[in-house]
Amino acid sequence: KAGVTQTPRYLIKTRGQQVTLSCSPISGHRSVSWYQQTPGQGLQFLFEYFSETQRNKGNFPGRFSGRQFSNSRSEMNVSTLELGDSALYLCASSLAGGHEQYFGPGTRLTVT
């Protein structure tokens, strides 16, 4: 089975812009979770989608949003980028959520 893929792998954006990140889960996995990882805050949960519905949401402002498509692929969007949004964004898929998760390689976002 192919693993979790994330695109793009690296991204440089300017403050105020918006960005869309994509995640393709392992075939058959219906749960996709997103995390933000920074040196200061560690791994922070953003949201989880299951069968196209947002099932859980972390403590992030409304600038962070996501969605999941019928083929379980997921996107997350960050609008009005701030310098503090610079981070490694990780996507993980699992069969049903809460079980072992399979992570993608991440998207490294740099906001200048």
Add this chain to the structure above:
Amino acid sequence: SQQGEEDPQALSIQEGENATMNCSYKTSINNLQWYRQNSGRGLVHLILIRSNEREKHSGRLRVTLDTSKKSSSLLITASRAADTASYFCATRETSGSRLTFGEGTQLTVNP
């Protein structure tokens, strides 16, 4: 906020030695998982232990869980330089499906 706290934050040992990392958490859990991350890359799932289990083994890994103390430990035996990585515990609460990660332990195994 992070559910778990890991101890120590950093650990440096010689190849062949055992490494023990600890994780404490705050709420009731359904399961606890350990993950490894190599240098800013994706995380790799290592082992899952359910709340009704006390100990689990997988190869050179041994995980214990003490729900009365809300703590878990990960033991890596006969460590290798390739074990150098950050190790995270993650908990699944009984009331939901999300995983909450600890702050991680940076393990360095010197050849």
